[in-house]
Amino acid sequence: MPTARIQGKQLIGAEGSATNAKTFVATNPGTGTPLDPPFHEANGEEVDRAMTLASESAEFFSNTSYETRAKLLEAIADGLMDAGQELLDRCHAETALPMNRLVGERARTVNQTRMFAEMIREGSWVEAKIDHGDADRTPAPKPDVRSMLISIGPVVVFGASNFPLAISVAGTDTTTAFAAGCPVVCKAHPAHPGTCEMIGNIIADAVKATGLPAGIFSLLQGQSHEVGHALVEHPATAAVAFTGSIAGGRALFDTANRRRNPIPVYAEMGSINPVFVLPGAIEERAEQIAQAFIGSLTMGVGQFCTNPGLILIPSGEQGDRLIQLIAANAAAAAPGTMLHAGIHDAFNKGVARIKETSGVQLLSQTEGPSDQACCTIAVTDVATLRRERSLMEEIFGPCSTIVRYENADEMVEVAQAIEGQLTATLHGSDSELSEHPSLIRSLETKVGRLIFNGFPTGIEVCHAMVHGGPYPATSDAHFTSIGPAAIKRFTRPLCFQDFPNDHLPPELQDANPRCIMRMVNGVYTRES
Structure with a gap:
């Protein structure tokens, strides 16, 4: 991937944008040398355009097949590998992280993205539950009640400073949101904006290759707090994922709760890990x-x-x-x-x-x-x-x-x-x-x-992992931000009562056409 693709612009859908004259540059922390090119700070109009595109594509994306979403994730993983040494070199220049660390982190990012693709294909992540009705029950008939998890809509992701690959633009937050069928608008971290833009282009290429609407992904740059708060305040935003300081996470949390319709902020913040x-x-x-x-x-x-x-x-x-x-x-x-x-x-x-x-x-x-x-x-x-x-x-x-x-x-x-x-x-x-x-x-x-008898550094990305905890470790201890279970942050349960079988989602139909694990009348089964 040529460095020329780093243009210092916003990526809004498939289009570059640089309407704000205010710019900033990344700095090599090892040498103090400024790095080209300058990056344009996103403005309010660009924030609105990105969120509007995400909102307009949300219904279509949420109704795409699991196979399509899995292919999107696999295309992102392929793109990260195809970017080769050039991506790692830019990341090293912006973060001073050792090359062997970056090689390992890229492998983790690629592997977890493929893991999420497998989870989507298998399908049981929707947690389908079926309780059959009983018209003869007395003193009142029992209704037929069925529920499953569905996507919540556009998600705003804030890239982390300390994991520029695994917890940033193509990190767990973005890829699990995509897995759930949620469009993503990502706020690039200002300390490694070139890395973010390169990965943003990889994701945009994957979206195009998969035949999905360009609006399901946008990337905005900015050093100011105004860009982040504008994204949280936008009426199209359905949830926020953040990794960083207590002060930063709490500020976004407070902004989200001042909205007319408060939204969840999944902030992973501070911990001393005794x-x-x-x-x-x-x-x-x-x-x-x-x-x-x-x-x-x-x-x-x-x-x-x-x-x-x-x-x-x-x-x-x-x-x-x-x-x-x-x-x-x-x-x-x-x-x-x-x-x-x-x-x-x-x-x-x-x-x-x-x-x-x-x-x-x-x-x-x-x-x-x-x-x-x-x-x-x-x-x-x-x-x-x-x-x-x-x-x-x-x-x-x-x-x-x-x-x-x-x-x-x-x-x-x-x-x-x-x-x-x-x-x-x-x-x-x-x-x-x-x-x-x-x-x-x-x-x-x-x-x-x-x-x-171990130490906390080094997180195994697996189904049982919990990377979360009570406040101030996170803003919501019910969820993990690492591993496949992170998808639950970007879903909500929807219940169908007395719907005709043919009008139910496949996951809830009697025949179980997806062959997923479901709870039927209180018993887990893959049977139809």
Whole structure:
């Protein structure tokens, strides 16, 4: 795919648009060099045009066959691979992410897109339910009631900064919305706009090749908050998907709820992903835990939403030994370039706040250039954590706080004090799990994923995965933003009562022509 296709314009349906004279440029975070070309900021007229096209194509798209949608997803996956090295080179220039990381992320993006295509073809994702009527029931006849999930309409997707391929223009939000039959208007991330435009062109080509209306996909550029809020406020928008900061997600959530007709905002926001280390785990594998913890903390320069920002370690000699091992591993961790200057500045401010907090000691901080982020480990105790709640706020980057605990009650206290999280991790033996039911129960109420003897970075894209959690981890803990189940965000249940069989959707007809799994009179079956 030639770089000349990056024109710095909006992609509205199949047409380029650049009606706003205001422009911005991407910057190579590794060198500080501006990257060509300039990108035009979307204006209100372009937002309205994109959303209107999405609205006009929504009914047609929602009624397309599952095979057509699956072919669209497969064409997107093929296009990502066909883009070859040029896409990866542009992404590397805009993000400073290592090439091997980008190769792996592209593979994840392609594989998950193909997985969603398979899910669509199989068809059971609609969760069809049938309760047959009974005209002879007394004292009142029982109606025939059937329901299934249907698409909700145009979805606005905000690309994430830290996963420019897997959680951006062609990421899970876009591809599951397409799978559900929802048009997508994507707000490109201003830190990697060229990457976004290249992928936007791939999607537009896939839409054309599949014979679908061009209006089911548009891509808008912009650094300003105005573009994002205008998209959320537009009357055609049916739902919003966002990955980013608590402040950004909450602002969009509040905008959506001020609308005359409020809409759902599925925002994946902040998390410190606490790790609880029990004494038995230290005795069995202290060196392994220390190495894996620092590896998880510094992976991708700590720019993961599942970054372990808090780790509880027991007081006493065992805990002292683990902390010494953590310090040694942290000292050996190389500094790294962050995704963009804004993230790096926020990281530095967060580290400075930790250092200035009374009752907190700096255990380790690697040295490196001022334009790179260094691994930072601080140590405190439960009493200080109780007093300084800012220690439970996310610092996006390779920084974590060790909290020394005296007993099981203090671990439970911390588990109950933290806000909603994407993950929590327990390190211990099987027998120790049985000794801490209160801790486990407390964590179950606070997280979307509970991990045993592992670390939270690295998310398996599979049907059972839950990447979500209570606020402020996400704005809605009922859903996941990773994996096939993410499709449910862009659907709603529709019930048919006493409809003639021939007028029902195929998924609800008695013969079950799609051979999908359905609940019939309370029993799951594929039978007709």
